Amino acid sequence: RHVKDYFYNYRTFAKQRWYGKTLLEAFVKEFQAYDEEYYKNAIADGRILVNKKKVEPSYIVKNGDNIEHSALRKEPPVYNVTIPIVERSDEIVVIDKPPSIPVHQCGSYFYNTILSIMQHEQGFKEVYALHRLDRLTSGLLMLTTNEEQSVKFHQAIKDSQVEKMYMARVHGNFPYDEINWEKPTYCVSHKLGKYDVAETPEQLAKSKETITRFKKVWYDAHSDTSLLECYPKTGRTHQIRVHLKSLKCSIVNDIPYGGKFIGNHLMKYQTQGKVIPEKKDEETKDDVKPPTKRVKLEEDPEESIEKVDFEEGSEETSNYFVKEIWLHSFRYRFLDKVYQSNPPYWVEKCPELFQKLSLIHISEPTRLLSISYAVFCLKKK
DSSP, X not given: OEEOOEEEXXXXXXXXXXXXXBHHHHHHXXXXXXXXXXXXXXXXXXXXXXXXXXXXXXXXXXXXXXXXXXXXXXXXXXXXXXXXXXXXXXXXXXXXXXXTOOSSOBTTBSSSSHHHHHHHHHOOSXXXXXXXXXXXXXXXXXXXXXXXXXXXXXXXXXXXOEEEEEEEEEESOOSOSEEEXXXXXXXXXXXXXXXXXXXXHHHHHTOBOOEEEEEEEEEETTTTXXXXXXXXXXXXXXHHHHHHHHTTOOBTTOGGGTOOOOOOOOOOOOBXXXXXXXXOOOSSTTTOOOSSOOEETTSOGGGGEEOOOOOTTSGGGSOOOOOOOSEEEEEEEETTEEXXXXXXXXGSXXXXXXXXXXXXXXXXXXXXXXETTTEEEEEEO
């Protein structure tokens, strides 16, 4: 699922940490999507304005400055599929979230998000997420058409009236049949979105209580992996992923938290009968170049979203992958109601699965290349 390139105006008031710095220095240090040369040119061309006026790169940022940056936005592609609705009532919409799609607008993603897709493609005028799932995680996601429901949902969490169960496939033979893992976690880097278990006094001072119950379903000696049920008792960011790393049983494909890349399920596209895996999804600004023309933001948002049918032999039809980790939101209990998704394809032991995933259905010789920070692709020799 590709979005046409479009121009977007980023607006913000100056942060206190920028005060006294030059405009160029503030941008180079704070926003690392572009290099210093880009920001110099953007300021000189008037694509970066302060209080609606063109300034020099040497301008000193002050309290109250309104800073605006007009930039061409290139959204990474995501898995192109109609989002399955598990259950729908007057105010609650429960979906089965595919991997690779973020829930909210974040980073490089604006239209390629669950909420945007639900609005533009499934006809919801207003839709809100009651909770969140990591972009690479699949499974049950609860949405609402009434913002007040989120207040009720979070109060139910505080009153222990919400129970969540995830499924995870991890490396190694999980050492416990069942365990409550109580290890506080803290944010290592907001910019990188990285968390870890707190151990030192300095880390503990920044940490929050984090509790997860794990239950082993089975161990598969052939692949040296275990299937777990995971019950997070607290709602910390990356909680399950961090705790499993600390137990030395990282989730399959979860490279940032110690997992090994085994492979991802190849997705089928209707392209002249060929099976085409989804394109690699890089994190940096220059790596994703959707094969579509540019449109301006003020055009109809629905017109700037496009499902691409690739032509045989084009550059876009080669080596496409879905980014996912083997963590799946399987069941939620909210008040007296239980919601459950379909299990993911990787819950079966299936000895052939690990042999097939890395290189299946690729007719030409290939080699697997690892690219920094959990980005992988296949390239022809």
